[in-house]
Amino acid sequence: MNELRFETRAGAPADRGDEREVRRLLESAGPRPRVSPEDFALIRAAARQEWRRTTDARAPRWRSLVPLALAASALLALAAGWWLWRVEAPVATASLATVERVEGEVGGPLAVGDALAAGAVVVTGAERGPAPRRLAIRLANGHSVRLDAGSEMRLVSASSLELARGAVYVDSGPDGTATGGLVVSTEFGDVAEIGTQFEVRLAPGEGAALRVRVREGAVSLRHDSQSLGAEAGEELTLGRDGSVLRTPVEIHGVAWAWVEAAAPALDIEGVRLSAYLDWVERETGLSIDYADGALAGSAAEIELHGTIEGLTPEESLSVVLPGAGLGYRVEGRRLQVDRPAG
C-alpha cells in the first residue's frame, strides 16, 4: 500500500526521541509557504460561484419556481419592447467565460455564475430604460471583460472578442496577470492589449468610428495596414474618414463611471484590508496614500468580514474604511487613508 499510513506502530508508542526528531525537522524547514491573500481570494470567489451553481442546481423544485416567475415577467417586458439580456448560442460544457455581474438584474437567460462557451453572443439592453443593462464576465484566462449598455459582443475564443456595437472594457489584471493576450476586433480595426485596462467604443460620436481609451498599460490598434500604440492616460479616436486623433484622458472619474458600475463586487470575507484597497485602486483609478508608514503596514494585518455586494468600489469605501476604524478623503486622483481625528 502506498497511501500515507496514519497508525502507530504496534508496540511503539510515541516517544520523546520521535518528538524531538519531528520538532527538529519542522523547525529546520520552517512553516509552509503562505499563499497570497489575493490568489486565495480570487480562487475562493471562483469556487464560490461554482459551488452556488451546483447547489442551486440541486435545490428543491419549489425554489426553481422563483426564477421561472421572474422569467415570465421578463418575457412580458420583451413584449412591451424593453430590451433585456439576449444570448445567442446555448451554454456549452466547454466554458470560455463566467458571468460575474449582471447589472439591472430582473431575470432573463444570464445570471451570475453562468458559463459562456466559445461563439456565444452577448447583447445588452439600451441605456434608457427602467435600469441600465451592463454585464461583467471573467474569461478563462483571467481577463475581466465588461460590456456597457447597448452593446453586442461575440466570444470568439479566450483571446479574441468581436465587438459589433457599443463598448467593452478589458482588464488583464494587476501587472497583466491574465495569461495570454487579448484582441478586441471591430469592423474598423483590432485592438490588442499589452497588459492593460482599456475601453473600446464603437461610434462614440459624430463622424467617429472607433475610440480606444487606455487606463493602464498599453494597447496596439491595428487599422488597415497601420499599427498605432496608445498608453495609459491616452485616447485614440479613429474617424470614419480614416483620421486619427490622439488626446489625453483622465484615468479616474466620469469617463470610467460605467466601468466601475459594472465591476463585480469583491468578496471581502477574510480578505486583508490592503488587498481590498488594491482592488479599489485598480477599479477606480485612484492612487492610494496612507497617512504614514505604520498605517500602511497595519493595512496588511486587518482582516475584513462582511459584504459590499451592491456597492460600487468607490461607494464601498464609505462602509469598509470606517468599519476598520479608519478615515479617508478623495482629492482629485488621490485617496488619502488616515486615522479619524479624536
Next chain:
Amino acid sequence: MAPAAGPIRSRITRTSRTSRTSRRAMSVGSRDLRRARRAEKELVRRMIAGDERAFEEFCDDYIPMVLRFAQRRLDGNRELAREMVQSTVCKVIANLGSFRGEAALSTWLCACCRNEIAGHFRRPVREVELKEELLSSQPALDLMLPDGPERTLLRKESADLVHIALDALPPRYGKALEWKYLENLSVKEIARRLGLGPKAAESLLTRARNAFRDGYAQLAESVKTSAGSLEMGLRRTAVKS
C-alpha cells in the same frame, strides 16, 4: 483494540490502476485513516447540502495545499498556478456528488491539478483518471512529488519534503503540528482552535506526529530511489556510449 500495523513499504511503487491487492491493503488500514475519510465525507456532504461553513472550511483547508502543489510543479509561476488551481477547484466542486471518501480529498485535488497542468502544456503524461475507486489505490504521496528529473533535485531533509509531508496529512494534523512545534502553542490553545478537549488534542498530536514521521520517511525513500534510478540510467548510458 490496537489497530493492525502492517509493514510499511520502503519503496513507493506505481501500482496498476486495477490493482485489487493495493485496494485490499488499504481497506485494512488504520482507524486514523478511516476517521480522516469519514471527516472528509461529512465535509463534502455538508458542502453539497449548501452549508456555508463547510464551504469556507474546504477553502481554508485545501486551497492553500493545492496552490503549493501547483507552485512546486510550475517553478513558482504564481499566475499560472492560480489559474490551474482555480479550474481544478471548480471541477472538483462540480463533481462533489461522486465523492465517497475512499480516496483522500487532497489526493483527488492534486490528481485533478496535475491533469490540468499537463493539459495546459499539452504534455503527453499519463493522465490520472479521476474516478475515486482508482484514486484510492493511487500512491498519494508519490502524486505530490514532482515528476521526472525534478524529483531528484529534492534532497533528503529539504524543507520541500517536510512541507509536502505536512500537506499530505489531513489538514488538522498539519495545522496542529505547526502550531505545536513552530508557534509553540500550548495543548490547551491547540485544543481550543480545533474545538476539542485537551485529551483529544493530545491524542491528535500523537497521531499527527506519527503520521508525519511515517509519511516523511516514505517521501525521503522515494526521492532516494528516484535519484538511484537516474544514476543507474546515466551509468548505463555511459557504458553504451
